[in-house]
Amino acid sequence: MTAYTPDALIAADIHAYLDGHAHKSMLRFITCGSVDDGKSTLIGRLLYDSKTIFEDQLSQLEADSKRLGTQGQNIDFALLVDGLAAEREQGITIDVAYRFFATDKRKFIVADTPGHEQYTRNMVTGASTADLAVILIDARKGVLTQTRRHSFLAHLIGIRHIVLAVNKMDLVDHDQARFEQIVADYTAFADSIGIAGFTAIPLSGLTGANILARSDAMPWYEGPALLPLLETVPIEADRATAAPFRLPVQWVNRPDLDFRGFAGTIAAGRIRTGDPIRIVPSGKTSKVARIVTHDGDRDTAGAGEAVTLVLADEVDCSRGDVIAAAEAPPEAANQFEATLVWLADTALVPGRGYWLKLGTRTVGATVQPPAHVVDVNTQAHLSAKTLALNDIGVAEVFTDAPLVFQPYADSHELGGFILIDRETNATVAAGMIHHALRRAQNVHWQSVDITREAHARQKGQSPRLLWFTGLSGSGKSTIANLVEKKLHALGRHSFLLDGDNVRHGLNKDLGFSDADRIENIRRVGEVAKLMTDAGLIVLTAFISPFRAERDLVRGLLPAGEFVEIFVDTPLAEAEARDPKGLYAKARAGEIAHFTGISSPYEPPERPDIHIDTRRESAEAAAERIVEHVLGVWSFEL
CATH class of the missing domain: 3.40.50.300 (P-loop containing nucleotide triphosphate hydrolases)
Known part of the structure; x- marks a missing residue:
């Protein structure tokens, strides 16, 4: 004893x-x-x-x-x-x-x-x-x-x-x-x-x-x-365990050449060694070779446990992907209907780019005008153009990449998300996905044989988007026009998209509210991207007052193709020029939402090219831009 x-x-x-x-x-x-x-x-x-x-x-x-x-x-x-x-x-x-x-x-x-x-x-x-x-x-x-x-x-x-x-x-x-x-x-x-x-x-x-x-x-x-x-x-912890297996990948664990595992917390279901799995959204399949935890290898693990899965095959899988039961994988889509709870003092701006974080994945997202907001007292569905602090509304959300998801009613982990302001990194909304939009499932990217690289090679140049931004009257259009003339004289293939000209056709249905300005820039950015896909050097002259939208366009293009050119003219000088008489009308209250007067302008913080019109003539600025473009970004395909 x-x-x-x-x-x-x-x-x-x-x-x-x-x-x-x-x-x-x-x-x-x-x-x-x-x-x-x-x-x-x-x-x-x-x-x-x-x-x-x-x-x-x-x-x-x-x-x-x-x-x-x-x-x-x-x-x-x-x-x-x-x-x-x-x-x-x-x-x-x-x-x-x-x-x-x-x-x-x-x-x-x-x-x-x-x-x-x-x-x-x-x-x-x-x-x-x-x-x-x-x-x-x-x-x-x-x-x-x-x-x-x-x-x-x-x-x-x-x-x-x-x-x-x-x-x-x-x-x-x-x-x-x-x-x-x-x-x-x-x-x-x-x-x-x-x-x-x-x-x-x-x-x-x-x-x-x-x-x-x-x-x-x-x-x-x-x-x-x-x-x-x-x-x-x-x-109801057992509810998650009984659901099909889901592991949002948080980290690819590769300490050496002999070990490659996918780490994360199991969102739902159970997994055992030997179980078949599917990587979503790629659809690649494999089997679980090992389940590694801080206590060593395990034969099985369930919802809520942090594990590292080692797969039997070398498959492409990275942070944001979901490892799922092979026979019951979740969906992936880039357009959703969702309920949003707006948490920010600043209201939702439909069409503006936000970051959307769902599980371990963060993507760019835009929100359409809400279908309705809910009156919490009467449960009535009220019409609204935006969402203000504490509003609860239903809206369509578009993302710039497919998200692996489940309806929030089935999975909080794969159905709940937050929206983050791109400028401040503040969380502005919590969202709950209802379902993917039908058009997200019916519209697919069509593969083509002539690639953007082939178009550029045919023209003997590297595609670029020269994005001129500045106040009305700053000289954007003048300088952009001079730059295109010089490029044309040098045999370069280019096209100039001017703010006023675009509003006569493509964007003639848009006004000058913040939401319409954002949609204006979104459409121009998409058109400019198609033109760079064709191998062109595209020039755009738009006030484009908001940094978030300029960054959204930058994100549409491969790294290095977006060139932000800030035509820096003080408000007093731009107003003194007033070539179209717009400032005078804005001061008189005849024009609403006029940038610099009744609507803000957010100057670039780190433009690729800075033009100070007080110290540099339009001709000299155009020459410097052309030298910069052709000197740094010559054709290298």
Whole structure:
């Protein structure tokens, strides 16, 4: 018999505790609702009652509560969660606060999300990984607009378990009739948006009533208390495991010539060594030779596990591809219908280029004008030309490369995406794919025998797009015309696309709003690309006021073919020239959306060629451009 020392027994007990703790199930949930419904207080109470607060934290909490003058209580539980100084000063939640706690039955990660409408984007962030949402309602106020908005978003994001926590029941004398009226109002709303069911609990975060156990203060309530419900609600992790196998490739692991694996987190299904797989979108097939994890090789792995797959064959596979079950691969498309939740202060500009990130893939994307936006109070579909902060709308999204996807209803990992502003790198929207557009499946790229290289070789030149940008009256068209004359005299094949000339035909249906300007540049960029495919040197003279659209055109062409030429003329000088009288009309209010007056111009930050018209004549500028083009980019095919 082995004799254990006291230290060994303590170590064994700790090991047993930690081992049991590690194997508990994990529930992720959020608290949400309107301002001052008591979300932070409720979470603070859960942390306090579950005894997950250290003594030094408790001492500091009591001191802060006393300093901030908590009314009639020794502890202000909200201070456990409201960590930002601005939150404590204002008594509100601004950021998403994540807290961990555990009971004997389960581990929890709770996200306290803001109630203010302007911070709805943070609520969406917290909800994106949650299994359950606790929707709080102040018993005195009832169902509010923000209650409806957060409920709609929780349902839209796919949270399947909803708890309606009617809080502050102590302030309405624990009135059963008030509770039942609120539940009836919420039920009517929940039915209208498709919430199949929810659990309503009357409680008080301040007093702890119906949080750990049913309270004597409300003997008429016979349902579960909040914490026992959280401990027993089913977690649908098995749903992902039962789906067909999906692994978005995050990294190609190639430490040496003998090892090549594809690393990522399994989004759905299970995989075993020897299983046949298909790479999407390429369609290449192989079998799994090894499943490598940080603990060594495994025979099998399932949803949620980070693995590296070694395949039996050398197949082309890179970041952004998806390794899938060979018999049930996902789709790939570049046009979708999706629901967008707009998260930015600046509104959606239809046609503008954004980055779209889905899983491990980031591509360029544009959004069409929304089909409708949703009124969160009435569920009415309202017409709209754009999406503003907190709007929820349905729109068509086009990407510049095929994306591997599944409808969001089937897979959050392969159906949920974010849109990112190209200039600021700020996340501007969260999106959920409904389905690919039919035309995306019916339109295919037609292969041709005469390539763009063959066209260029025939003309004896390298195709280029010389993109002149600057204010109206800066001299773009004058310089571009001189450049083309010089190229023509040298026997080069070129074509000049001028802003005014294009608007007489191709773009005569467009106005001068930001959205129309963007569509104007998009069309010109596509035409210019076709012309460079034909081997031409293309010159364009457009104000093209926005960097994002100029960068979008640059992205259409092979590296080095787009030459941005900034014709730099100060506004005062361009206005003094005013060859067409446009500035005078704009100043008089006769022309709306005029660049430099009522619409912004974003000058290039690093143009390929910078022309300062105060120091250089049009003739000298044209000569310099031609020398640059022919000297640096001579024919090298």
